[in-house]
Amino acid sequence: MIVIAYLGPAGTNAETAALAYLSWLAQHHSQEAHLCSYPSIARAMRAVVQQEATLAVVPIENSIQGSVAVTLDNLWQLGKLQIQQELVLPIAHALLSRGETLAGIKTVYSHPQALAQCQLWLETHLPNALLVPSNSTTEALQHLNGPSAAAIAAPRAAQLYNLPILASSINDYADNCTRFWVLGTQASTDGTHLSLAFDVPANRPGSLVNPLQSFAQRQINLTRIESRPARRSLGEYLFFVELEGSLQGAATQAALTELAAHTQNLKSLVIIGFYPFTSTPSAKIHLLC
């Protein structure tokens, strides 16, 4: 039995991604699988490390709001999770309400990421509404009692909870999508992209650029560079890097050996995974394998 952890409850974008993965699994594996909802991304990731769940489907990056910090921070801290697969999910936000006109809406509830992704629409159409954050887009629906409350959630949540859509496609950028990683404890053996994290010593000239040059000198293309605080003191950072290449390739191996010499200590380089990659998401969910 494969148990797949995700940030719930039902109706979140993470659940949609997890359902897409479940449907792909059903076509490719005979083993039975089911989803299990967790109240936070961190708890879903820890469930895999603690063997409560087999896999976790977690958001890593949104095309408008950027990295999901809690996912990166837990990947580094837990240190045992490996990327099994990547999914890209187009994100559409709708305004759900029992009210019949925008003019009557006084309060809008949603997850801070969803509120941020609809900021311009809200300023234009509901300039005086109070914006109230919630733990998930689904949790925001609890507040839809009277006609003056609205929530930003996925159109799927409207169907699931039988709530009317007052306005559709309210995200500020049409090309809004979120990249998810399916995480497990087995190392993936096939793919085109490598993701790794490392910790560099602070306040030393070149300490941030030298590690990146290990790749540039070997013509290895970096597709993403993301920094996170090392949590020792202000100005010290970890880097999360994604690159094109095979883990077994000679150039990658040489770059990783050189990189290890630039990092903070021997435990400061973590290979998060080797996986298939998509850079051009289409209107439907991508599942690359």
Place this chain on the structure above:
Amino acid sequence: MIVIAYLGPAGTNAETAALAYLSWLAQHHSQEAHLCSYPSIARAMRAVVQQEATLAVVPIENSIQGSVAVTLDNLWQLGKLQIQQELVLPIAHALLSRGETLAGIKTVYSHPQALAQCQLWLETHLPNALLVPSNSTTEALQHLNGPSAAAIAAPRAAQLYNLPILASSINDYADNCTRFWVLGTQASTDGTHLSLAFDVPANRPGSLVNPLQSFAQRQINLTRIESRPARRSLGEYLFFVELEGSLQGAATQAALTELAAHTQNLKSLVIIGFYPFTSTPSAKIHLLC
């Protein structure tokens, strides 16, 4: 009259930073100055561009939670704001409540950043409490009616609103501090560090590392590299870079000329400011000038 915009209401960490700057101004300038509270960081920044306010004091980076994305995104989008000064504020979180025991607390309200910075403490001491996000640490205090509600806020907010502190220093990391920038429309002429942002073309080998090499080749030390989505499509990024050096220096000028050739187009390189810098915050607020 100098008007200083900040994310309010009174009692937020942004207000503490703005008050420290106000007190420094009183010692160094004869012009009268006062603070003006705004409901969001974006609104405080826009107030300066729209000449409602002279300056805005905004958080840019926390030592535990990392970059403040809304500040970086608005710096790029507004394009007219320049760093006047930098401040580093130590952050202490306290649990405020009218209740007398931790055992009675069922709900904890706070800004998502504050909840994240006390995550381990909350899991250890209040594992069953419901965590409810709010727009600011001060706004969370509105919910403190009964003994089962608590809020995470600065100890100063407890004094200001006459609320009891149930637990002090509950942040997971003792060395927790936030870096603020004082933003205005005048370019600063004095400093030791330069901050800039640029947009690189996507999906071209070396496009992420080549711009950084413009600095490395000239022995210019980068102290921070931060990426943000370019908001065109997934996988396209802006970079925010901080470096040691003078804007007038020959090496910096040569690096900037070379960098301009690597960026997306001629408008893709923005100098955000030249300012004094601190990397070792102490127990009291730093104001470098």
